[in-house]
Amino acid sequence: MMKKWILVSLLSLPFAANANPIELRAAGSLKNAMNDIVAAYQQQGDIKVAADFGPSGLLRKRIENGEQVDLFASANMKHPKTLASAGKGENVVMFARNQMCALAQPNVNIDSDGLLSVMLDPNIRVGTSTPKADPSGDYAWKIFAKAGDVKAGAKTQLEQKALQLTGGEKSAKAPKGRNTYGWVMENKRADVFLTYCTNAVLAQKEVKDLQIVQMPAPLAVGANYGLIVLDDAQKNAWKLAMFILSEPGQTILADYGFDAPLKQ
Numbered sequence: 001m002m003k004k005w006i007l008v009s010l011l012s013l014p015f016a017a018n019a020n021p022i023e024l025r026a027a028g029s030l031k032n033a034m035n036d037i038v039a040a041y042q043q044q045g046d047i048k049v050a051a052d053f054g055p056s057g058l059l060r061k062r063i064e065n066g067e068q069v070d071l072f073a074s075a076n077m078k079h080p081k082t083l084a085s086a087g088k089g090e091n092v093v094m095f096a097r098n099q100m101c102a103l104a105q106p107n108v109n110i111d112s113d114g115l116l117s118v119m120l121d122p123n124i125r126v127g128t129s130t131p132k133a134d135p136s137g138d139y140a141w142k143i144f145a146k147a148g149d150v151k152a153g154a155k156t157q158l159e160q161k162a163l164q165l166t167g168g169e170k171s172a173k174a175p176k177g178r179n180t181y182g183w184v185m186e187n188k189r190a191d192v193f194l195t196y197c198t199n200a201v202l203a204q205k206e207v208k209d210l211q212i213v214q215m216p217a218p219l220a221v222g223a224n225y226g227l228i229v230l231d232d233a234q235k236n237a238w239k240l241a242m243f244i245l246s247e248p249g250q251t252i253l254a255d256y257g258f259d260a261p262l263k264q
Helices: 002-011 028-042 056-064 078-085 115-120 135-150 154-161 180-186 197-206 235-245 247-255
Strands: 022-027 049-054 071-074 089-104 126-129 163-166 192-196 211-214 222-230
Touching: 022 028, 022 056, 022 235, 028 049, 028 197, 028 235, 028 247, 049 056, 056 071, 056 078, 071 078, 071 235, 078 089, 078 222, 089 115, 089 135, 089 197, 089 235, 089 247, 115 135, 115 154, 115 192, 126 135, 135 154, 135 192, 135 222, 163 180, 180 192, 180 197, 192 197, 197 211, 222 235, 235 247
Parallel strands: 022 049, 022 071, 126 163, 126 192
Antiparallel strands: 071 222, 089 192, 089 211, 089 222
């Protein structure tokens, strides 16, 4: 009851007209959903949001290096908690969940049950994002670790063959307006690519014949997304954070395929 009262109270505060834009940094996998959340939030008053999206690990480094940011939405809990531990903010909140899926080229004979065998095939190129820079890459490595529990030697084999194609500082960038993973697969840079299920759906909308394969239970990996308001953030940043956690914000996340844990 107290949390609900705080949420209602914060959302009822007046907007600060003509204030500096709220500086929002968010994981690339949140881009579509968060842009809709920002648009809905801005309809409530004369307030602007300057949003930038990218791999969560690289965004965290930018904040650590002094970039002025009010609100950070990460594709894992680790990066915002690291900032909190360094005294750059408090109260990391898990606001969304995602799952890992596999994108596959149309000519790959694959299903959920046979996914591991396909990934271990020496003729199959397995693409991932870049671990440490992008949580999606870290989650892919968790899948590899689980694969090692299923089949001896699978972890090492997958780690050695994985192509880190996205999310790194030197990764090739998709053209503006293109889904990164749809673009990578369209250019035949991998036969199977491990990414968030929400990313896979967006990629398939651009490249219709791509296959989306759910992880079998032994390899299933979920992603918890963390939100933090940074120190010295303007008051409206707290209001945007509360909007993300509110029913309208959580509904938008759910519409894009996220598990929205605070949705009523």
